Amino acid sequence: DSGVTQTPKHLITATGQRVTLRCSPRSGDLSVYWYQQSLDQGLQFLIQYYNGEERAKGNILERFSAQQFPDLHSELNLSSLELGDSALYFCASSGPTGNIEKLFFGSGTQLSVL
């Protein structure tokens, strides 16, 4: 168990809908990272938050947004969903510095857009 908690584990929804994925980092970790894993794209970095502030941005679509709350949990919001958004979404956390260190990944949320 990595200590990173993600909910829900599975999500099935329809095109055009909006969903929210939730992540609780390991105790003491200030950074939260979101990754998307699909069969044809591998693990793609979406966005990083550090202590409530956006720290780095990857290939995140404008339809997607994230935030980190004062208690350090994070949410990834996906809107106007398309079939191609079906993927595994992982959250990871790392230690207190905000710099890249070994990331600890949650078990992921499997999103299926029908």
Next chain:
Amino acid sequence: GESVGLHLPTLSVQEGDNSIINCAYSNSASDYFIWYKQESGKGPQFIIDIRSNMDKRQGQRVTVLLNKTVKHLSLQIAATQPGDSAVYFCAENNAGNMLTFGGGTRLMVKP
């Protein structure tokens, strides 16, 4: 853009043999590398990391080798066990605070 890649998408080894998983990177400015293991239905699990000022690092049954001259990273697993069957990813820190992952290599261990 620059990316991390893997030579072999699938590696099949006999239980007890040593495994070597390779990874090529293209950004000479990358200064930190990590290997992750991902089992079916689980998130990536940290195995070992190495900074660019080192060329070798050992863990429990695993060794990571870094050859900066040819921009090559490898993961060696000694006495491979069935529990080692998984997909292995290398990742590099090549743009500040972002890890770029390779496409993954599936390791299959035959009993």
